[in-house]
Amino acid sequence: MSTQFPRSGAAAPHDDAVYEIEKVVAGGYGLTRDEAGVILIRGGLPGEQVRAAVRPAKGVRQGQMTEVLRPSPDRVTASELPTTDLAHASYEAQLRYKRDFVREALTRIAKLDAGSVEPTVPSESAQGYRSGAQYLITPQGLAYRERRGHRPLLVDHDPLIAPFVAELLNRIDVQQLAPAQEIAVRGSFLTGEVVAALIGPGEPRAYLRAADHLMDLGAVGVSLAVPAGKRFSAGVRLIAGESSVVERFGGVDLPVSAVGFAQINPQAAGQAYTQVAELAGRGTHATDLYGGAGAIGRHLTEQFERVTVLDSSAEA
Numbered sequence: 001m002s003t004q005f006p007r008s009g010a011a012a013p014h015d016d017a018v019y020e021i022e023k024v025v026a027g028g029y030g031l032t033r034d035e036a037g038v039i040l041i042r043g044g045l046p047g048e049q050v051r052a053a054v055r056p057a058k059g060v061r062q063g064q065m066t067e068v069l070r071p072s073p074d075r076v077t078a079s080e081l082p083t084t085d086l087a088h089a090s091y092e093a094q095l096r097y098k099r100d101f102v103r104e105a106l107t108r109i110a111k112l113d114a115g116s117v118e119p120t121v122p123s124e125s126a127q128g129y130r131s132g133a134q135y136l137i138t139p140q141g142l143a144y145r146e147r148r149g150h151r152p153l154l155v156d157h158d159p160l161i162a163p164f165v166a167e168l169l170n171r172i173d174v175q176q177l178a179p180a181q182e183i184a185v186r187g188s189f190l191t192g193e194v195v196a197a198l199i200g201p202g203e204p205r206a207y208l209r210a211a212d213h214l215m216d217l218g219a220v221g222v223s224l225a226v227p228a229g230k231r232f233s234a235g236v237r238l239i240a241g242e243s244s245v246v247e248r249f250g251g252v253d254l255p256v257s258a259v260g261f262a263q264i265n266p267q268a269a270g271q272a273y274t275q276v277a278e279l280a281g282r283g284t285h286a287t288d289l290y291g292g293a294g295a296i297g298r299h300l301t302e303q304f305e306r307v308t309v310l311d312s313s314a315e316a
Contacts, residue, residue: 016053016067019050021049025040028085038060039054039060040063045075046072047070051067053066076088131265136181138174168187168218168219189248191247195244195245223237244260250274250295255293260293261313262295274299276296282303284306285305288307288310292311292313294309
């Protein structure tokens with residue numbers, strides 16, 4: 001469930017019209033066409049007839065669906081949060097769509113034969129798999145930014161967040177987090193621990209009350225990141241406790257933090273890393289470009305005499 005703040009300053013869409021959805025494209029948009037060209041309607045599924053308001057634009061236009069007139073058998077009731085692009089489709093349908101995304105990218109963009117693309121490997125958990133998230137802090141509660149813009153969407157429940165992380169988030173008193181503007185959290189399925197990072201201006205001493213509140217709720221560490229145009233590029237300082245927790249990715253354990261990059265579905269990432277290692281075979285030297293903290297590279301160490309991991313992030 002999500003609560004949307006009143007819209008302000010948005011361009012007015014055209015009057016509602018009826019459209020037939022041809023297919024789903026990346027981002028959860030249903031693709032349709034009219035005499036003026038392609039339209040992308042968020043939330044539409046293949047074979048559906050929907051009513052939508054389309055905004056005028058040059059090139060591909062986007063529409064806001066107002067009613068489903070003929071629903072797809074794949075449609076399910078779901079959250080409309082910005083993190084759930086395909087949640088309105090059954091999980092089985094999501095797996096088919098994701099395979100189609102890969103096939104289309106290979107054929108349309110790379111001009112390759114995509115006939116050998118295998119079915120999407122399902123996650124061990126269809127929900128509750130996200131071990132990390134980042135939220136705006138508003139007087140009304142924690143919120144995501146809307147997909148197209150910066151208005152906050154209050155989060156009552158996010159079905160993708162791991163239960164042990166959600167349990168901490170649900171007990172946060174946002175009044176205790178001042179003067180922070182945002183909060184990022186990261187949990188470990190391996191240990192059940194959670195670290196947090198507050199995002200806001202000023203010195204760490206201004207956030208001691210906020211850090212104490214989060215530690216009282218069960219966080220094992222709280223850091224402070226200065227707001228910046230590029231995510232966490234202005235530096236991060238530890239306020240209390242630990243800066244990271246240990247998470248398992250396939251066959252290796254790695255530290256993860258609330259401000260660093262790591263896959264937010266560790267179980268699925270571990271499956272992928274194991275598969276990559278199998279495909280890599282054996283040799284004398286393997287190079288993992290854009291390798292982060294080396295999750296893939298570490299999976300290669302038993303198969304190669306030497307493994308080089310490269311990444312531009314000093315933290316990684």
